Amino acid sequence: MALVRWEPFREIETLQRQMNRLFDEFLPATTENHKLTSFMPLAEMEETGEAIHLRLEVPGMDAKDLNVEVSADSVSISGERKSESKTEEKGMTRTEFRYGKFQRVIPLPSRIQNDKVTAEYKDGILNLTLPKAEEEKNRVVKVSLG
Template identity: 40%
Template sequence: MKIARWSPQRDLFGLQSEMNRLFENFFDPDFFRGGEQFDSWLPKMDVSENDQAFRVDLELPGLSKEDINLSLQDNILTIEGERKQEAENKEINYHRVERTYGKFLRRFSLPTLVQADKIDAEFKDGILHITLPKAEEVKPRKISIKAGK
């Protein structure tokens, strides 16, 4: 038996990740409807930022840009869409079906204001890239110090 070093930080980070996922879904208006509308699958999402903008990247293989809707309201970015199932062929006996289909909904609450009129979205090779420029008043800026008299 191999002895592995226990890391409480790893357990805490895993717990934090699970809690974030739970609360992200909990505040979804469809959470209490039994999930009939938007629980088929959730695309993987990366969210990052620099001094100028937030960046959201979603894996959406098998979709076209027409299958995706984006909106921003009250500083909450909403991404929703649907991956449609291919026509079922009754003559084929499947041994395994792992791909998921149906509607999805992802929401991300932005921690600072963004310039809504300058949001850019590009869909390429099954990845949706969204750039949300930060509002000028929240961007860090250097303040010069004047010498006293």
């Protein structure tokens, strides 16, 4: 029979890891699991010869709660999300609230005319049409072959 040295600090570290794992699974506000409570609008970008089309998904928000700022080379969207869900089943009512501010800055692949941007917000989707600057439309790049 071999003797095994008892190390109390190793036991404490094991217990701490197990407790951290338990809290990470059940408390969504922890920093490692922040994606459950924070909100970042999803974006889709399409570039054509004339403009950049940007679609942002911001469900459950009113247009008045959004702030969109456009510079010549980036788009910044910010706002505050206030969400409430309520379910009733078997005589029980469950209500959940989500609040929080968000901001997302999206760099653009080409310079745009930020004074001619158009926006449409419908069904939780924000559509931005960002016309390209004239010098970007006519830009031709020479490619060397050796």
